[in-house]
Amino acid sequence: MESLRRRYWRLQPGVQRRLKIAVPYSVLGVLVLLLAGIYGSSPDWIIWAIFTALYVTLEFFAVEVNDRLFHSSSIMVIMTAGVIFAIEPDSSATLGMALMAAVGPFVPDDFRERRWFQPLANFGQAVVSAAVAGLILDLLLGNLGTPTPQSLYLIALAAAVASLAFTTVQTVLVRHAVQVVYPFDRLQPWSHLGMLFVSQFLMGLLGGLIGGAYLIADVDAILVLIIGVYGIGHMSLYAFSQLRVSHLSAIKGFVKTLEAKDMYTRGHTERVAQFAEMIGVEYGFNGTQLEQIKWAALIHDLGKLAVPTELIRKRGRLDDEEYAQMKQHAHLVEEILAEVDFLQPMVEIASAHHSHYDGNGYGGRGHIEGKAPSLESSIVAVADAFDAMTSARSYRMALSQRYALNELRKHSGAQFHPDVVDMFERALRKSGRRWGAPHVNDEEMARRLAEEPELTLRG
Amino acid sequence: MANWHPRVLSVVSWLFLLAVVVVGVYALVASGGPLLYIVIAAIAIVIGSMFGVATSNSGNHFTMGLAAAAATPFVFSGLDITEPAGSIASFSLGLTVVWLIRRLRGETERDLLPVMIRRFAGYVVYAVVYSAMRVGLFADLSGGWQDLFPFAVAVVAWLSVEVLLRALIVFGPRELSRSYLARAMLHDLNVFMGLALTGALFGELFAPVGWWALPIALLPYSFAHSAFKRFQETKTTYRQTIRALARIPEVSGLGIDGHADRTTDTATSIAKEMGLGPSQVEDVEYASLMHDIGRVSLSEPQILKMGYTDDDIARWSAEIIAESAYLQRVAGQVRDQYESYRKPGEQDDPDISIVSRIIKVSAAYDWKVHRSGMSPLAALEDLHAGVAYEYDPDVVASLRRLLEARGVLRPVRV
Numbered sequence: 001m002e003s004l005r006r007r008y009w010r011l012q013p014g015v016q017r018r019l020k021i022a023v024p025y026s027v028l029g030v031l032v033l034l035l036a037g038i039y040g041s042s043p044d045w046i047i048w049a050i051f052t053a054l055y056v057t058l059e060f061f062a063v064e065v066n067d068r069l070f071h072s073s074s075i076m077v078i079m080t081a082g083v084i085f086a087i088e089p090d091s092s093a094t095l096g097m098a099l100m101a102a103v104g105p106f107v108p109d110d111f112r113e114r115r116w117f118q119p120l121a122n123f124g125q126a127v128v129s130a131a132v133a134g135l136i137l138d139l140l141l142g143n144l145g146t147p148t149p150q151s152l153y154l155i156a157l158a159a160a161v162a163s164l165a166f167t168t169v170q171t172v173l174v175r176h177a178v179q180v181v182y183p184f185d186r187l188q189p190w191s192h193l194g195m196l197f198v199s200q201f202l203m204g205l206l207g208g209l210i211g212g213a214y215l216i217a218d219v220d221a222i223l224v225l226i227i228g229v230y231g232i233g234h235m236s237l238y239a240f241s242q243l244r245v246s247h248l249s250a251i252k253g254f255v256k257t258l259e260a261k262d263m264y265t266r267g268h269t270e271r272v273a274q275f276a277e278m279i280g281v282e283y284g285f286n287g288t289q290l291e292q293i294k295w296a297a298l299i300h301d302l303g304k305l306a307v308p309t310e311l312i313r314k315r316g317r318l319d320d321e322e323y324a325q326m327k328q329h330a331h332l333v334e335e336i337l338a339e340v341d342f343l344q345p346m347v348e349i350a351s352a353h354h355s356h357y358d359g360n361g362y363g364g365r366g367h368i369e370g371k372a373p374s375l376e377s378s379i380v381a382v383a384d385a386f387d388a389m390t391s392a393r394s395y396r397m398a399l400s401q402r403y404a405l406n407e408l409r410k411h412s413g414a415q416f417h418p419d420v421v422d423m424f425e426r427a428l429r430k431s432g433r434r435w436g437a438p439h440v441n442d443e444e445m446a447r448r449l450a451e452e453p454e455l456t457l458r459g
Numbered sequence: 460m461a462n463w464h465p466r467v468l469s470v471v472s473w474l475f476l477l478a479v480v481v482v483g484v485y486a487l488v489a490s491g492g493p494l495l496y497i498v499i500a501a502i503a504i505v506i507g508s509m510f511g512v513a514t515s516n517s518g519n520h521f522t523m524g525l526a527a528a529a530a531t532p533f534v535f536s537g538l539d540i541t542e543p544a545g546s547i548a549s550f551s552l553g554l555t556v557v558w559l560i561r562r563l564r565g566e567t568e569r570d571l572l573p574v575m576i577r578r579f580a581g582y583v584v585y586a587v588v589y590s591a592m593r594v595g596l597f598a599d600l601s602g603g604w605q606d607l608f609p610f611a612v613a614v615v616a617w618l619s620v621e622v623l624l625r626a627l628i629v630f631g632p633r634e635l636s637r638s639y640l641a642r643a644m645l646h647d648l649n650v651f652m653g654l655a656l657t658g659a660l661f662g663e664l665f666a667p668v669g670w671w672a673l674p675i676a677l678l679p680y681s682f683a684h685s686a687f688k689r690f691q692e693t694k695t696t697y698r699q700t701i702r703a704l705a706r707i708p709e710v711s712g713l714g715i716d717g718h719a720d721r722t723t724d725t726a727t728s729i730a731k732e733m734g735l736g737p738s739q740v741e742d743v744e745y746a747s748l749m750h751d752i753g754r755v756s757l758s759e760p761q762i763l764k765m766g767y768t769d770d771d772i773a774r775w776s777a778e779i780i781a782e783s784a785y786l787q788r789v790a791g792q793v794r795d796q797y798e799s800y801r802k803p804g805e806q807d808d809p810d811i812s813i814v815s816r817i818i819k820v821s822a823a824y825d826w827k828v829h830r831s832g833m834s835p836l837a838a839l840e841d842l843h844a845g846v847a848y849e850y851d852p853d854v855v856a857s858l859r860r861l862l863e864a865r866g867v868l869r870p871v872r873v
Contacts, residue, residue, distance in 0.1 A: 149667065152671050202678065203678075205678075206675070206678040206679065209671070209674065209675050213664060213667070213668050213671065213672075213675055216668055217664065217668060221604060221607050221663050222663050222664055224604070225607075226660060228652070229653055229657050229660065229680055229683055230679045230682065230683070232656070233653065233679065233682045233683025233685075233687075234686070236649060236683065236686035236687050236689075237690075239690050240690040243693045243697060246783055246786075247693060247700065249783050250700065250701065250704075250783035250786065252782070253782025253783045254704050254782070305755055307711075332710060332711075336704070336706060336707055336710055339699050339702060339703050340696065340700050340703045341696065342696045342699075
């Protein structure tokens with residue numbers, strides 16, 4: 001025991017946190033299975049096997065709808081089976097559903113990649129939530145006798161309650177696990193959880209109804225038809241998710257092309273997106289807002305594609321004419337993306353990233369002379385300025401994070417939104433990462449270092 | 460069929476509508492069933508027609524009305540209504556109302572008539588085949604597997620009629636080949652099948668569980684429907700984004716204004732005229748939109764100093780496109796866009812895809828007309844002069860047919 005404890009403390013914090021979830025969840029799962037096995041009567045094994053096969057298949061083909069958020073329709077199958085087990089005499093839904101849920105999480109991929117956490121945690125949460133739903137179905141439908149079309153009301157009610165319980169328990173357990181395992185990121189996908197909750201609930205309800213209809217009508221044909229409609233929908237959803245990914249990659253690809261024009265700005269947009277997201281998280285933005293601000297950061301320099309490279313790379317001050325040409329890029333992003341409806345809010349944010357808090361600066365639609373730009377634009381502006389300082393340019397070395405933060409603070413209230421600067425500082429402190437060159441604390445030195453490489457070598 | 464005069468078209472439309480009404484009334488009398496059910500089915504078809512999945516680039520438009528219609532033969536055969544008369548009666552009634560609604564919404568007869576004709580014909584075939592199949596082993600709905608057989612045969616018959624008519628009936632100028640039209644119809648098979656299966660599901664369930672069939676049939680479909688919608692929406696935004704990005708060289712003054720858009724229009728029209736399938740037409744569309752994106756590199760002073768060729772631009776364009784997973788396939792086609800379709804003295808023709816050949820001809824045509832200021836006819840003659848090795852004669856011939864159909868070729872004095 002002693003050595004085990006010592007070994008636990010020697011583990012990395014990430015592993016510790018995972019164990020903190022995986023162990024209690026899986027133990028709980030096993031306990032629930034045992035209890036259900038002792039007190040519940042066994043289901044019809046042939047039906048159980050058919051539905052379990054279907055259940056596992058659907059788990060396997062879960063579709064990524066949003067970042068890291070998976071849609072799986074397996075709840076429909078498990079609820080159908082649950083209603084059948086509950087109504088049929090001498091079989092308990094609790095045991096049938098819990099056993100079914102126990103098999104689902106063990107996907108071959110996880111074994112191949114030697115993941116232990118997801119299968120164990122999912123095993124626990126699935127068994128517990130399925131057993132709760134099964135218990136409700138057993139209690140409400142156990143004494144129903146032979147179902148008739150009239151009893152569909154009761155079946156629908158029971159399915160609704162069970163599905164609600166299933167989804168709620170599952171959401172709570174998954175949420176808790178995520179909070180323990182990833183305490184530092186506020187994971188944005190979880191803001192979509194509400195939407196997923198409703199669709200899972202409806203899916204479960206539907207599953208229950210199908211189970212009822214199946215027992216009443218005893219029709220095999222409807223199962224084929226439902227699986228048909230469902231499979232078609234699932235395929236479309238799959239196609240959608242693939243298209244969505246490639247949509248993102250297409251735009252990222254273009255942004256990369258932009259950066260390829262200037263090796264000194266390589267990676268700039270992606271870092272700006274990262275900083276902007278950090279600030280957004282600090283502000284407690286929801287998933288949509290975060291997504292929006294990330295997009296805005298990604299496209300904020302798109303207009304530069306149309307600005308001659310010499311100008312972008314020019315060292316020193318631009319003359320008036322050059323400055324006017326440079327200012328143009330804020331408008332160009334609007335012109336380029338004018339026809340892309342879904343990007344319009346992001347374009348507005350991006351077009352004002354050179355707009356100042358005191359109403360100076362320049363920009364497109366999002367910039368109004370004499371007025372502060374939107375909070376989102378201010379965030380992109382701070383992120384942009386910070387990265388510009390902490391990364392190398394053709395004419396100077398990268399500056400240190402301390403210098404960059406000082407600079408931001410110096411101009412906060414005039415060029416930058418003071419709150420945003422504060423939030424950014426806090427976010428940087430939390431992340432624990434440092435950006436920029438460690439000791440380059442003034443602009444002059446950075447320029448000299450860039451011009452005389454030997455100086456750099458001597459440090 | 461040639462380009463129909465609007466007045467002729469109008470007369471034909473009214474005749475068709477009259478025919479639908481006559482068939483409907485005749486079927487109504489023959490059905491001998493209670494009018495109420497037939498009216499309810501018709502109303503379901505009309506209401507269903509409001510919930511559609513518009514499938515953007517293939518030109519198909521399917522609605523829930525299709526599911527309602529698919530369900531009626533199932534439901535009616537359990538209600539002692541003579542089939543297929545009952546179903547045909549309710550469909551005729553529904554179709555007439557839908558026609559009037561869509562006319563009032565401002566849809567033209569030219570667009571509406573072919574859709575209505577093929578849907579009506581397709582449905583009549585479906586109802587007739589279905590009821591003809593319901594004999595012997597399949598006579599009663601038992602809920603078993605055998606229920607699905609008449610349905611499967613009838614749906615295949617329906618679909619065949621629609622595909623056939625889609626290719627045969629066009630009242631506008633013929634720009635699209637029949638083969639393209641037939642393939643476009645099949646392109647959205649998943650939506651069609653989703654709707655038909657939903658109808659069958661409702662029909663199967665109606666006898667045993669009554670109106671509970673409605674939520675049970677609608678819930679899976681609503682899932683499928685939202686998936687269709689999302690897919691279409693993403694596709695639309697994707698297309699918008701690609702179009703927008705394709706304009707970057709033009710916005711920065713590095714390309715010719717409108718070149719990408721015009722080339723795309725010509726190229727996709729040629730592709731459809733030549734009878735390529737919808738997914739190939741999509742390739743043509745993306746590839747021609749992006750064929751000159753490599754010009755963004757022309758703002759690089761070093762490149763201007765070193766000089767560049769058309770081939771370089773094609774290579775740069777392909778490199779940029781290759782960044783997107785979805786467009787990987789297109790990248791190679793863009794890479795080949797300036798290649799000749801065959802080379803003098805070589806035994807084998809180079810392996811240039813049809814997509815690249817189409818872009819080559821379309822881009823050259825646009826360049827000649829809008830940059831060199833030639834008339835369309837002169838440009839076409841010029842392209843014909845290059846068919847020995849440079850331009851694919853099949854593509855050039857297709858361009859000629861296209862321009863003739865559009866009526867832009869005017870004789871010029873030399």
